Amino acid sequence: MKKISVICDDCNTEFKMGKLETEVMEDDPTIEHGYFKCPKCDKLYTVYYADTAYRKNVDKVVACSRRINELQGILKYKTKKLSDGDFIKYHNEFNALIREQEELMQANKDITKKYKNKYEEELICQN
Numbered sequence: 101m102k103k104i105s106v107i108c109d110d111c112n113t114e115f116k117m118g119k120l121e122t123e124v125m126e127d128d129p130t131i132e133h134g135y136f137k138c139p140k141c142d143k144l145y146t147v148y149y150a151d152t153a154y155r156k157n158v159d160k161v162v163a164c165s166r167r168i169n170e171l172q173g174i175l176k177y178k179t180k181k182l183s184d185g186d187f188i189k190y191h192n193e194f195n196a197l198i199r200e201q202e203e204l205m206q207a208n209k210d211i212t213k214k215y216k217n218k219y220e221e222e223l224i225c226q227n
């Protein structure tokens with residue numbers, strides 16, 4: 101995976117985002133916190149908070165991606181072999197999966213936000 105360059109909000113240091121650090125929350129071991137820190141000032145950047153619902157959503161996103169890839173292949177390269185009815189059917193399935201994926205990813209953003217508010221409230225107040 102390509103490393104992403106990040107510029108720290110606090111100290112303006114530019115650094116490559118390496119492997120994420122993870123921790124399990126003390127009050128709820130089903131929740132995992134993925135984050136990275138600025139190497140210079142230690143500012144914490146949350147990438148995700150994953151609970152059971154979050155992980156289920158990730159599984160669904162992966163399943164959607166697989167089917168989306170399949171459908172892309174069918175729609176792109178086999179158009180000539182498809183009847184109009186099948187084309188419409190696959191095309192609509194494709195669009196529905198894209199929508200579903202967006203909804204799942206949005207749901208996971210909301211989950212992360214919820215826990216961020218819960219666990220990082222004090223940090224926000226300090227800043």
Ligand SMILES: [Zn+2]
Pocket residue numbers: 108109110111112113138139140141142143
């Ligand atoms: Zn920094």
